[in-house]
Amino acid sequence: MAMAAPPAAAMGGRRGGGPSGLADVLDVLLDKGLVIDAFVRVSLIGIELITIDARVVVASVDTYLRFAEAVNRLDLTAVGDHATIQDIGREGAEQKTKGAIEGAKEALHVGGKDREKEKAEARS
Amino acid sequence: MTEGRPLYVYGITRGELEDAGGMTGLDGRPIRSVGEHGVAAFVSDAPPGVVETTRDRLLTHARVLEALAADRTILPMRFGVVAPSEQVLRDSVLAPRRKVFAALLERLDGTAGVDVRILYEESAVLREIVRGSPSIRRLQVSIQNRSAGATYYDRIRLGEAVAEEMRALAARDAKAAAARLEPLAVDVRHRPSSHERMVWNAAFLLERSELERFERAATRLADGGRLHVRMTGPMPPYSFVDVEVRPVRRRRRSWAS
Numbered sequence: 127m128a129m130a131a132p133p134a135a136a137m138g139g140r141r142g143g144g145p146s147g148l149a150d151v152l153d154v155l156l157d158k159g160l161v162i163d164a165f166v167r168v169s170l171i172g173i174e175l176i177t178i179d180a181r182v183v184v185a186s187v188d189t190y191l192r193f194a195e196a197v198n199r200l201d202l203t204a205v206g207d208h209a210t211i212q213d214i215g216r217e218g219a220e221q222k223t224k225g226a227i228e229g230a231k232e233a234l235h236v237g238g239k240d241r242e243k244e245k246a247e248a249r250s
Numbered sequence: 251m252t253e254g255r256p257l258y259v260y261g262i263t264r265g266e267l268e269d270a271g272g273m274t275g276l277d278g279r280p281i282r283s284v285g286e287h288g289v290a291a292f293v294s295d296a297p298p299g300v301v302e303t304t305r306d307r308l309l310t311h312a313r314v315l316e317a318l319a320a321d322r323t324i325l326p327m328r329f330g331v332v333a334p335s336e337q338v339l340r341d342s343v344l345a346p347r348r349k350v351f352a353a354l355l356e357r358l359d360g361t362a363g364v365d366v367r368i369l370y371e372e373s374a375v376l377r378e379i380v381r382g383s384p385s386i387r388r389l390q391v392s393i394q395n396r397s398a399g400a401t402y403y404d405r406i407r408l409g410e411a412v413a414e415e416m417r418a419l420a421a422r423d424a425k426a427a428a429a430r431l432e433p434l435a436v437d438v439r440h441r442p443s444s445h446e447r448m449v450w451n452a453a454f455l456l457e458r459s460e461l462e463r464f465e466r467a468a469t470r471l472a473d474g475g476r477l478h479v480r481m482t483g484p485m486p487p488y489s490f491v492d493v494e495v496r497p498v499r500r501r502r503r504s505w506a507s
Contacts, residue, residue, distance in 0.1 A: 150365060150482040151312050153444070156303070158453070158488035159328030160262065162343055163496045166330050189446050190409025197376050197390055197412055 257284070257293040257339060258301070259331045260314050261324040261486070262351050265290045268322075275314050276307050284336055286344035289351045292318060293339070296332045303329065312485075319486040323359050325351060326486035342497035354491060361436055361455050363490065364483030366468055368427055368449040370416070374476045375447065379415045386411050416447070424450040427471055434464045439489045449477060453489035 258276050266285030275281045275294035283290040292314070301307070308329055315326045333339035344351075380387055389408045393401045427450050432438055437455040444451060456464050461484055472479045 155329040160491040193409035193412040194405035
């Protein structure tokens with residue numbers, strides 16, 4: 127038998143963390159790959175639980191509201207528009223501070239999701 | 251003896267009696283090869299009835315193919331392909347379609363698949379959008395001094411404007427990414443966006459010798475912190491076997507004569 131190469135590792139920082147970026151591969155397995163007509167016999171029940179990249183409908187009101195909220199949480203000093211901040215006044219400044227903290231939480235949450243994914247992969 | 255039983259098919263390669271290295275497949279069933287006219291399918295007995303899609307089975311399918319692809323060229327099947335019997339697999343698929351398989355295998359020799367998903371880092375891209383659009387900033391300021399209930403429609407307008415700007419930015423960034431990565435690839439398939447902040451979702455077919463260079467180039471796209479670049483691979487070339495194979499309903503004798 128030919129020399130077996132080491133199991134493929136996911137690129138981009140997950141090397142060694144598991145057999146592959148399986149969360150991303152699962153999506154591909156259900157959608158790509160060679161198909162022989164009339165030979166596919168598979169039930170797709172429970173797929174929502176399996177695919178991790180949720181198919182987000184891009185143009186939805188929910189998305190718009192979420193973007194608006196995220197924009198309003200931005201730390202405006204980082205935008206470099208001090209005049210706008212002065213216009214907003216004191217109340218706005220308080221909101222701004224809160225926004226920065228929430229922004230940080232959100233960033234952590236995003237990282238956390240990735241970690242969850244990796245944990246899920248490590249478990250399996 | 252096993253000819254009447256349905257077989258779960260993992261992939262197709264060259265050869266007749268290929269060594270599956272003692273691997274087990276779905277539900278722990280042993281994997282073997284079924285060879286015919288120089289092409290062989292890796293199979294195991296299929297789970298009974300309709301194959302329910304479970305995480306375990308998907309992972310097994312992925313791992314089996316990853317292992318098989320490590321030391322040979324293979325055409326990976328989509329999850330859930332079940333041949334009614336070994337006889338049908340031999341006579342209706344492997345033998346009559348051997349030229350299609352051989353051509354695909356030749357095209358894929360020495361290559362590997364890598365999927366790339368590029369997403370915006372949310373706060374970075376939103377800052378960029380707000381900074382670049384006075385009208386968005388005006389809308390944002392007008393919203394901030396009013397109650398949530400009073401601004402519902404304005405917030406939808408704001409979010410819609412942001413989404414529109416993001417799409418325009420993403421089109422430019424995807425083009426830039428393509429210009430950097432596509433010259434390194436044998437082939438590419440663009441896939442639909444699966445996330446609201448997704449810039450680009452593409453499957454690449456790469457020469458194995460180019461893998462490292464490609465990884466470095468893709469990683470560099472994330473420099474500056476605007477973009478997240480997620481790479482998956484090297485993996486079997488799932489996205490590059492997009493050929494519809496129809497079983498041929500003929501008896502062995504008719505094509506052999």
